[in-house]
Amino acid sequence: MKWGKMNIKIELKNIFLSYDHTVIFEDFSMQLDDNKFYTLLGPSGCGKTTILNLIAGFIKPDAGQILIDGIDVTNIEPNKRLVNTVFQDYALFPHLNVYDNVAFSLSLQKISKIEKKKRVMDALNFVNLGEYIYRDIAELSGGQKQRVAIARAIINQPKVLLLDEPLSALDLKLRTEMQYELKKLQKELAITFVFVTHDQEEALGMSDYIYVLNNGQVMQKGNPIDIYDEPKNRFVADFIGESNIISAKYLGDYQVKINNDIYKCVDGNFNQGTLVDVVIRPEDLKIVTHKTKLKVQIITRLFKGMHYEIVGQDISGEKWLIHSIKNVMPGEEVFLDFDPEDIHLMSTNV
Amino acid sequence: MFKDFKKYAIIYYLWIIIFVVLPILLIFIQSFLDMNHHFNLINYKTFFSSTYLKMTFNSIIYALLITLICLMLAFPTAYLILKTKYKKILLILLILPSWINLLLKTYAFMGLLATKGFLNNILVLLNLNPVQFLFTIKGFLIVSIYIFIPFMILPIYNSIEQIPENLIKAAQDLGANKWQIIKKIIIPLSKNGINAGIQVVFIPSLSIFMITRLIAGNQIITLGTAIEEHFLVTGNWGMGAAIGSILIISLFLSIFIVQYPRKKFLRKKNVDIPSVGGANV
Amino acid sequence: MFKKISRNLFLTMMFIFLYFPIFYLIIYSFNSGDTMVSFDGFSLKWYRELLHNKDILIIILNTVIVALISALIASIIGTLGAIAIYQTKNKQKQNILYSLNSVLIISPDVIIGISFLLLFTVFAIPFGFMSVCLAHIAFSIPVVVIMILPKLNQLNGNIIYAAKDLGASEYQVFSRILLPLIKPGLIIGFFTAFTYSLDDFAVTFFVTGNGFTTLAVNIYSSARIGISLEINALSTIIFVITFVMAILYYIFEIRGGKSKYVKNN
Secondary structure (H helix, E strand, C coil): CCCCCCCEEEEEEEEEEEECCEEEEEEEEEEEECCCEEEEECCCCCCHHHHHHHHHCCCCCCEEEEEECCEECCCCCHHHCCEEEECCCCCCCCCCEHHHHHCHHHHCCCCCHHHHHHHHHHHHHHCCCHHHCCCEHHHCCHHHHHHHHHHHHHCCCCCEEEEECCCCCCCHHHHHHHHHHHHHHHHHHCCEEEEEECCHHHHHHHCCEEEEEECCEEEEEECHHHHHHCCCCHHHHHHCCCCEEEEEEEEECCEEEECCEEEECCCCCCCCCCEEEEEECHHHCEEECCCCCEEEEEEEEEECCCCEEEEEEECCCCEEEEEECCCCCCCCEEEEECCHHHCEEEECCC | CCCCHHHHHHHHHHHHHHHHHHHHHHHHHHHCECCCCCECCHHHHHHCCHHHHHHHHHHHHHHHHHHHHHHHHHHHHHHHHHHCCCHHHHHHHHHHHHHCCHHHHHHHHHHHCCCCCHHHHHHHHCCCCCCCCCCCHHHHHHHHHHHHHHHHHHHHHHHHHCCCHHHHHHHHHCCCCHHHHHHHHHHHHCHHHHHHHHHHHHHHHHHCCHHHHHCCCCCCCCHHHHHHHHHHHHCCHHHHHHHHHHHHHHHHHHHHHHHHHHHHHHHHHCCCCCCCCCCCC | CHHHHHHHHHHHHHHHHHHHHHHHHHHHHCECCCCCCCCCCECCHHHHHHHHCHHHHHHHHHHHHHHHHHHHHHHHHHHHHHHHHHCCCCHHHHHHHHHHHHHHHHCCHHHHHHHHHHHHHHCCCCCCHHHHHHHHHHHHHHHHHHHHHHHHHHCCCHHHHHHHHCCCCHHHHHHHHHHHHHHHHHHHHHHHHHHHHHHCCHHHHHHCCCCCCCHHHHHHHHCCCCCCCHHHHHHHHHHHHHHHHHHHHHHHHHHHHHHHHHHHC
8 A cells, every 4th residue: 555545445546437428527536535424416417426336336437547445446346346335226135035135245155144143133233123134125114224225235344335315215304314323324334435415415414525516527525514615616506505696706805896886705815806706695694674785675485484585686686595584575675784704705617 | 987888898797708707617517528428527537547647747747848948048048138238129039930920930840850851951961860850859849949938038038127227236236246146136036027937838838739740740749739639539528628627727726826925925015916928829 | 258259149049049940931932842841943933823822812811800800809898808807996806807817818729729619519609700700809808908907007096087077978088088098008909919819820720610711720731731832932921021010110119219218308
């Protein structure tokens, strides 16, 4: 192993991949460290599942290298890789019961019955499914199937666990529950998880590190807080949470011109006169009684439980999404205020 | 759901009574009649004599052999076709010969297998001794397998095709190699297709009389040949009907035995039982 | 690479096995000689003779007419039967109906043949065109039923209530809702019944008479006396028609279906 690469678990190097004459990845690279919870986040078709398939070995790149633990596995078959997958629809074997599903990979090796049973029980207890050992797969609920799929994938002590939208088939309550469990599981197993989702809430809640992907390219990588607070571009801002994205011009000296009004801001890494995109999160917009530079007329108002989701339109025609606990009526005219640190500037190109 | 409709559905119920229930009853009744139309058990007594039991045993052995060879050829064929890029067109082409009237195909084999026919000409060219194919068991087996194999390929192909790609991937992910995937995933999950294939090959090969007559001469007597012989040659309808009755009863018993656990299994899994198409021979 | 070669080798062998007898027939249809044993030279004389052989032409016509009539009537009764099974609410009754429907599909042809022979004898139905037609209709009905039934089971029961709710009469529900939905199954059912009839030998063999004969029965009865190579010429024509139909089916159903699918996505 090379110096300085000790804790890099997975490395994708200059991957080129095309399918049916469509280029999916052009010189794609990424490094994933040991014992971290990674999320690949993006819309469908962004290439996130393809990355899992590359790591698992179901797809071979046209060019480039895949390294696991510093060892080149590019041409190694999936059944020889120390990586296991939790599939989107669980992919449990319908002709085998819970025990035999979990024991599947052990039954391919020469392992004594006693040892096998012990390891299956350990894995099932790990996912709190000890009593379901001889159940038929068809008798399980979605959440239980999910746990069987996880038990089956971790029984061989993989170095990396790949999770392909594993929560998408569950209902909302169960999904939230499983998020906590997956996070806990990753800490206990102390291995790298690579979790694929298109759900930004899941990504923000569980991950140590997020890759936001679009069209086979990394749009932004970082920890959840940075990604939420400091989106690098319009795509990330739009994809992560709801936000108001407005074209603006940076005037230099921490001043930005939005809709002919000049505001103070805290971002300053732009040249004077640069056109920028401005992000203001809806929860940062405050409806105030005093006069401000921004007056909007309320168009719609939707009760969301915790707050109202309000859309207002300013004189220039720009629409503003506001989250507020104030109850305002459609047609009403109100003033909006926000703090300089709530204005986030992004460059317009990518 | 429909009230007026019930009037028309009567035609279908009449069909069931006249063409399904009644004919079977007639076979059973006929089986108790001797040559002089007297009601007795003589036909069954004759059947359970050694000649008929031996014939039945042979017929079952041949049918098993045909079914087994068909399965051993059809499974890899179905599996390998699914691995190619052109699976749909290849499947159609494989099934296509079954659309040609089977008498025509049997007729072709009469030329191919003749003493001075094509196959023997090739053997002679290769400096081998010619082989008697026609009027032998060899010829009977070759033609039967040829006729039945498409009916075995189709259900197996369909059931393998229905196995979700993810299950194969999951097995691979968990360390299974190609053979282990076939043994532990594909064969168990295509069991319904294999069962259906066995059913549509085994039953007709027990009862076919056309191939035995044309290809095997009188070397092989299957249950079907015996029935035909009694109805159309010796005129002993009662004996033919008795053999028929025994065939019907054992078929329905075997289908019940094969399907009962399957239905139970499927009920649990909420899977539809695939409909069984028949080899129309 | 090696695996791919052995795979293709195996499939090629299967194709040779399945097609060789058919091509053998076809090649000898161009034989100027009289037998399927030695090829004496190329000639179209068997095609010419086939076209002038009234006996064979009548047999072909018989075969096709029986197939058309039986497929048509079986499709009608089969549709009624499928709906009858579908709308039977009692599960047990439904299972019994379904099992009775399957009897003729599972039964060996010899059994169907002798049972119909007994039936027609009891009812004194003359053996010939009539008995053959009745027999073919009878064994085709269950095939149509099992082709249509899955389509009915797939459809959402509320569709029928919705149609009634919107004012459709029973007949309108049938003609405007059910019929269009089961049409694919009905078409496949019709063609399956048609080919079953064309292909049938054993049942026809038992119930025909009075000089009425179909192609399969005719070949069987003349096989031992010796068959004229006109039959090879006929086989070639049948094969070409079947082949063209299969290719058309592939182009319209499978490739056409695929492109539709892609568009929808």
